[in-house]
Amino acid sequence: MSVDVERGRMTSAEIVRQNREHTFFSWSVQGAIDPIAIDHAEGVWLFTPEGRRILDFNSQLMSVNIGHGDRRVIDAITEQATKLQFVQPAFATEVRGRLGAKLAEIMPGDLDKVFFTLGGAEAVENALKLARHYTGRYKVLARYRAYHGATMGAMTLTGDPRRWANEPGLVGVVRYPDTHRWGEKEPRPVEESLQGLEDVIRYEGPHTIAAIFLETIVGTNGILIPPDGYLQGVREICDRYGILMVADEVMAGFGRTGKWFAVENWGVVPDLMTMAKGLTSSYLPLGAVAMRHHIAEKFESMMFYGGLTYSSHPVSLAASLATIRVYEEDGLVERAARLGPVMRQHHEQLAARHPSVGTHRNIGLFGILDLVRRHEPYTPLTPFNGTSDEMKAVGRFLRENGLYTMISNNSIHTNPPLCISEAELATGFEIIDRALEIADRAVEG
Template sequence: MSDQALTADEIVALSKKHTLFEWSAQSAVDPIPVSHAKGSYFYTPDGKRYLDFNSQLMSVNVGHGDPRVIRAIQKQAETLAYANPFMAHEPRARLGKKLAAICPGDIDAFFFTNGGAEANENAIKIARLYTGRSKILARYRSYHGGTAGAMTLTGDPRRWAAEPGIPGVVRFPDFHKWGRKDPEPVAESLRDIEEVVMFEGAKNIAAILVETVVGTNGILIPPDGYMQGLRAICDRHGILLICDEVMAGFGRTGKWFAVDHYGVVPDIITMAKGLTSSYLPLGAVGMRRPIADHFQGNVLFAGLTYNSHPMGCAAALATIGVYEEDGLIERAAKMGEVLRKHHQALYEKHPSVGATRSIGLFGMVELVRDRKSFEPLAPYNGTSDAMKQVHGHLKEKGLYTFVRWNGIMTNPPLTVTEDELAEGFGIIDSALSLADKFVNG
């Protein structure tokens, strides 16, 4: 086997020939070949640099190539690369204790998974086992993962191909409707939820599952009072509240977890992505003590070969250490104010910008044809010539981020500098000049 490195074209050609890319017709994929990464940037084999304005999948929170996380992974590989999940080891023990210290309220027991989808799968399994009830309520503007159960929990169109899916999942109305600038009034949203609970029968509902801040469906931030009201509804009816913090957790919003902004303690919390900054796969289901205690005498019917993987746990511990040592949670809140000012500048300059939303370093620029009608620049679950031009310009100028439907996401690593934010928003600014040409009138 040759030790000569593959060229960028060879990497792409072989990857397209022998591997499948997700959420895509394979003939349409145009992947970026990546050779290495550092800080807020990654590079192709032929030397092109990209500013990573999406932290890959909203997950490389501590930036690329942090030597502290890398060393922890190397050390763990040298001592204990794997132990089966029926065994106990030091990284597992230490990570459980550490997560108990940083999670909201009395959440202090954890079931470790391979990632976010499996965390949500096991969260609903645990909720059903604990309550003896079957139904799970979830929203349309949501994404909870690509496995069978998580795909049914997901509201967005990616679930369509997997339907009918698992039984027992019921939708309730979103607090932010598609094609509208502002969220719905809190009282109205909460009444809608109460109505669904009434129609479905509260005693049949095991849990209400929500992304605390909605991620790929628009960076939708619940108005104050919504999460508190949701908690109160669950308490009234003995329903568990599950908060999916896979994307919003670990400093992304300027707090350890997004629920911390609202003073709410969920019964179950799911996490992944920023847990290890995606240096290695790991997810977790955190739960309050009464739920964990239920399984002292009752079987937890859940299992994974890589549950509590030593290397994943070691990576998570090191990552959490970086958050603390570098003050990244607080930094995300501070830099989030800088990001918000860039959003506002784009709104004031470009008529194609219908709305911007952000909380910490979790942001979205939403493009429209007309601010008054708020007609999106691309349809629901679709694209347009305008958005294709915008996306192509960003890529050409070396900015990597998600462009989905009519939105441009702005989710850089928590280590991002003011200069890097200015660089990224400068490229977005130039791309929006193309979008402005498609504004009505």
């Protein structure tokens, strides 16, 4: 039977069946998946083929920061695709220069040059290469509670359990202590975390270490916001030992925290900074690694051994330029800053009403609720890297009641597009409010 490749009107059931039969899904036991079919999306809303509305409370993968269906970006993509679809990356294009200059303008400090990739993991891979080439050293330090992508190098840097099945990875990746221990409510004292990092540097030998990688704010491992002084301390240690500081802003960048980049919340300028996701608001695939001036300078006379057929793809770059214009025209970065306290108030109200809320965190519109079985001693509602019947029931409730978000371990993420209205934000938290009644029934003591 021939396959009809024309766009037709398929039902959700037909779409899911064909997707499942012939395509492979990420991070899944293929037989256990149950995807929702989406036909189109607008603002903070996803629509199924049957017209059911779902509130996107996670901006997909914390990435559709400007919201869905923005005509300004769609038109820019169309215009660029009409004019020039592709030239290989050795050519120069207007859109490439303009985006490079725009990024140099909005990035902190003297980060003023970028290498374009297709997504976050490749940005991390190339940061790793740049750091090794620049320093001539090969070791890199990374943390356990971290996700840096699913390519082999980025997977080795990733400390969370997604790494296990992909080991062994790169040689030379060494772990240093996290700011937050799993299952604890508060972060470690800053001095203790920094001392732990310095111990690792001493034992490994500073002259062998090219870079220290970190997510400025840890994303999928729990929106772990570093305590004040931590990032400044890492910066100081890097300077003292001549080690490059690499901030992974793939998730935390582009307005999510109420600043263009999360490092700005602590006045820190990393040597290399990775980005993706919000760079195009996911309208097209694009990532980048940015470098400070002195690093770029060294490559003026030194070969860079790295490249990608689709580096600097003109249509993705046009999507990015238009996306940045949307952040600016609509004041979305400022909007995230303004809505941060509104989200915190919702979190606080839920914590006051529901014994299952153990703690909550947010910075701008980057937020999370951690659910517990007990407050004393503090006991998460799930084991590490696991789930529980109650957590699954909470997830089912949200799905059946029209709210999409990320649930990982014992946490409910609250990361809507930055264009969300206060009324839409309240709608999302009202659905979560009802879901938490399920979790409350599991609370002991």
